[in-house]
Amino acid sequence: MSARPQVARTPQELRELCEGTVAFVPTMGALHDGHVRLMEHARPLGRTLVVSIFVNPTQFAEGEDFGQYPRTWEADLERCAEAEVDVVFAPEVATMYPHGTGDQVTVDPGPLGTILEGAARPTHFRGVLTVVAKLFGLVRPDVAVFGEKDYQQLTLIRLMADALCLGVEVVGCPTVREADGLAMSSRNRYLNDEERQLAVTISQALAAGVAAGPQGAQVVREAAADCLARAGISPDYVAVTSPDLGEAPQSGEGRLLLAARVGQPRLLDNCAVTLGAVPEGN
Numbered sequence: 699m700s701a702r703p704q705v706a707r708t709p710q711e712l713r714e715l716c717e718g719t720v721a722f723v724p725t726m727g728a729l730h731d732g733h734v735r736l737m738e739h740a741r742p743l744g745r746t747l748v749v750s751i752f753v754n755p756t757q758f759a760e761g762e763d764f765g766q767y768p769r770t771w772e773a774d775l776e777r778c779a780e781a782e783v784d785v786v787f788a789p790e791v792a793t794m795y796p797h798g799t800g801d802q803v804t805v806d807p808g809p810l811g812t813i814l815e816g817a818a819r820p821t822h823f824r825g826v827l828t829v830v831a832k833l834f835g836l837v838r839p840d841v842a843v844f845g846e847k848d849y850q851q852l853t854l855i856r857l858m859a860d861a862l863c864l865g866v867e868v869v870g871c872p873t874v875r876e877a878d879g880l881a882m883s884s885r886n887r888y889l890n891d892e893e894r895q896l897a898v899t900i901s902q903a904l905a906a907g908v909a910a911g912p913q914g915a916q917v918v919r920e921a922a923a924d925c926l927a928r929a930g931i932s933p934d935y936v937a938v939t940s941p942d943l944g945e946a947p948q949s950g951e952g953r954l955l956l957a958a959r960v961g962q963p964r965l966l967d968n969c970a971v972t973l974g975a976v977p978e979g980n
Contacts, residue, residue: 722834729778731882732845734780747785759822844868847968893960904954953971
């Protein structure tokens with residue numbers, strides 16, 4: 699087992715521990731194999747690998763699971779050691795929000811933040827982009843790695859980094875899955891045995907949609923939704939878009955995204971899909 703990473707609680711401690719180019723993986727803790735894969739992806743991208751562990755209150759709406767979100771500090775340090783992380787940045791809320799969590803200065807996600815997850819959770823992406831911008835300012839990374847499982851989040855962070863000239867290269871890492879196809883998520887631990895078996899339907903719905911790709915975007919949506927419906931799952935959304943979350947193309951590369959609640963947890967997943975033109979007369 700590699701040595702545990704050094705822990706920085708303040709920006710000053712963080713600056714003292716970082717040397718050379720910095721690769722960065724932001725997390726909210728409760729680390730699993732998917733997070734480790736992100737760290738392994740980031741490891742060769744900088745001399746210093748920094749992982750943040752901060753459960754961000756501003757991306758949780760009232761009634762969501764901020765208070766119950768799993769916090770597993772000792773286990774998280776062990777997972778970071780596995781990936782040879784150099785520094786874990788674990789700030790207090792007051793460090794991230796020195797003027798309180800009702801800060802007047804926030805990052806507006808724009809129109810792309812109002813669709814899909816943004817429609818279901820209207821304040822979510824404002825909180826996500828604001829805390830990521832703050833973390834970028836404190837960590838000052840050269841490159842930051844995010845998972846493709848939260849595809850809309852990844853897309854918005856890339857747009858923010860470019861639009862605000864933050865000087866950070868934002869890299870996406872493919873979704874890490876369990877052996878049965880379920881996307882790894884910290885919220886999977888909320889599933890009981892029956893719900894865990896049912897949750898596999900989400901990745902099966904993606905597979906059904908991908909198989910329908912040659913028939914066009916509408917059939918892709920219908921195939922994925924039908925798979926969920928047969929299992930008794932009512933999704934918040936099933937959408938087919940372009941890779942940048944615009945309108946789905948008639949043919950070529952698209953993105954299939956869905957969100958559904960299985961028991962208490964709300965699970966997200968997505969994948970690339972190759973769309974074919976719908977034959978005339980159909």
